[in-house]
Every structure is written in structure tokens, then in C-alpha cells.
Amino acid sequence: MLTQTTARRPLGAWKGLLRRVRQQRPMPVPMLMPFPRTMATETTPSTPSAAEPPPPPPPMPAATPKPSPPKPFLHALKPQNPTTPTRSAFAVYPRVPSSRALAPAPLESYHAQQIRRLDRKNLRTRLFSKANPDAVKPGDVLQVTTKRGEPFSGVCLSIRARGVDTAILLRNTMTKIGVEMWYKIYSPNVLGIEIVWRRPKRARRARLMYMRQPKHDMGNVDHLVAEWRRTRNVFSSKGKAGKGAAAAGARGRR
Numbered sequence: 542m543l544t545q546t547t548a549r550r551p552l553g554a555w556k557g558l559l560r561r562v563r564q565q566r567p568m569p570v571p572m573l574m575p576f577p578r579t580m581a582t583e584t585t586p587s588t589p590s591a592a593e594p595p596p597p598p599p600p601m602p603a604a605t606p607k608p609s610p611p612k613p614f615l616h617a618l619k620p621q622n623p624t625t626p627t628r629s630a631f632a633v634y635p636r637v638p639s640s641r642a643l644a645p646a647p648l649e650s651y652h653a654q655q656i657r658r659l660d661r662k663n664l665r666t667r668l669f670s671k672a673n674p675d676a677v678k679p680g681d682v683l684q685v686t687t688k689r690g691e692p693f694s695g696v697c698l699s700i701r702a703r704g705v706d707t708a709i710l711l712r713n714t715m716t717k718i719g720v721e722m723w724y725k726i727y728s729p730n731v732l733g734i735e736i737v738w739r740r741p742k743r744a745r746r747a748r749l750m751y752m753r754q755p756k757h758d759m760g761n762v763d764h765l766v767a768e769w770r771r772t773r774n775v776f777s778s779k780g781k782a783g784k785g786a787a788a789a790g791a792r793g794r795r
Contacts, residue, residue: 611635652704659705659727668734669700669707669726679749680740682762683711684769685724686733693722694737694766696759699748709734712752714761719753737762737769 613632620629660666667673677683677697684694695711698721708725724731751757 611637649704655705656727659729665726665734669702669709677709677734677736678740678743679747680744681736682738682765683709684735684737684766685709685711685722685731686735687724688730688732693724694762695720695722696749696752696762698750698752714758719758738765 611634613634615630616633617630656666668677670676677700679697679699681697682694683697684692686692693711693713695713697709698712699710701708701710705727706725707727708723710721710723712719712721714720724734726734752759
């Protein structure tokens with residue numbers, strides 16, 4: 542048994558050596574044809590023949606003119622002592638325009654375009670603009686009228702300003718259950734947004750999420766909406782009431 546083991550060891554060494562030599566042999570040319578071309582053969586330029594002229598070089602791109610730097614202006618100073626020479630002027634450079642003004646963000650341009658398309662009279666933008674003193678503020682009671690369903694009234698808890706996706710969160714209590722609704726002010730499904738009641742004192746927070754607690758919850762706002770409708774009907778039906786009274790007086794005289 543020991544003799545067979547020692548006799549097999551040289552044969553195993555020769556097999557490994559022959560296997561390595563076989564792997565190092567160059568592959569024949571017919572074996573290289575089925576394989577795709579390598580990156581080296583793809584990028585290696587072919588030498589032009591003597592009959593074909595070399596291709597002309599590509600044209601150089603036109604150099605863009607560099608913007609001229611802003612020119613400063615001299616700001617003169619009046620000398621305090623005429624006898625002592627002092628520096629009477631210094632250069633003041635104009636303010637460099639911001640990159641945002643030179644190249645506005647594409648998303649902001651798209652939002653402005655969609656707002657102009659959806660709000661042609663600029664009414665809803667002005668209703669929620671910070672520059673408008675009569676704009677909607679958190680804590681006001683609003684009524685939103687949509688194409689489908691009844692108008693929804695509630696306290697404005699938050700105003701989420703996101704360009705054309707600007708939305709408001711309204712909260713009301715129905716059958717002793719708090720109901721909250723998000724409405725996008727530029728949505729075509731929203732027909733109108735009206736201010737029912739204004740908060741007498743400005744809220745010190747932008748998001749009134751604490752009104753969800755029973756201690757600070759306003760509850761149902763239907764009584765505020767009924768009072769607002771009653772007041773609006775009085776001013777809108779004043780002329781009709783006068784005509785009805787005159788007609789009733791004419792019938793009594795008959």
C-alpha cells in the first residue's frame with residue numbers, strides 16, 4: 542500500500558504542470574472569431590489607407606464672450622480739515638446679482654405658471670398672501686365649497702404653502718367626533734373659500750395642533766356659520782324686503 546502511494550505522487554505533479562501549460566497556450570484564431578470584440582478593439586482607431594484622405598478635424602466651438610465685470614463708482618468724502626490731506630474718495634462696487642435671479646429654479650417657474658393658469662384673477666393667491674393684511678390666518682373659521690358634496694366649515698389649523706400645492710387644514714366637530722379635511726386652494730374642484738369668522742387675537746403659532754385636545758377644542762362651528770349666513774342674507778335681501786313690504790301695503794289698501 543505504501544508503494545502505490547509513493548508511485549502516484551509524481552504522476553499528480555506532472556498532471557498539474559501540464560494543466561498549467563495548457564492554460565497558458567495562445568488560443569487559435571478560429572476560436573477568437575465567435576467572441577465579441579473587446580473594448581480595446583472598439584476604441585483602437587483604424588489607420589487610414591493611402592488612397593483615402595484623413596477626415597477633417599471637427600470645428601471648434603465658438604467662444605462665449607465673458608461678461609464684463611461691474612464698474613465701480615467713486616464715493617467722495619468731504620475733508621474735515623481742509624489743511625490736512627485726507628482720502629477724499631473710495632471705490633464702491635455694485636452688488637453682484639444672485640444666481641437665483643439669473644437662473645430661476647425650474648420647479649418655481651412651473652408652479653408660477655400653473656398658478657397663473659388656475660387662478661387667473663389672482664384672488665386665491667391674495668387671500669393667502671402674507672403681504673395682504675386681510676389674508677387668512679391660522680385660527681380663522683373658513684367655509685370651503687366644492688363641486689361635490691356640501692360645503693365644509695371648520696377652524697383653519699394650518700396653512701401649508703407649497704406653491705401650486707398650497708393646502709389648508711380645517712377642523713370641525715360632527716356628532717361629537719372631530720373631523721379634519723385637507724383642501725388644496727388651487728384645485729379646480731374647489732369653487733370658493735370664504736372667511737366665516739376671524740380670530741380676535743392673532744395666534745402665536747403657525748400650526749394650531751393643540752386645538753385637537755379637548756381643553757382647547759372649539760367644538761362645532763355651525764353656530765358661527767349660521768350667524769354669518771344670517772348677516773349676509775340681511776345685507777343681500779335689503780332691497781327685496783323693501784319691495785315685499787311695499788307690495789304688502791298695497792294689498793292692504795285694496
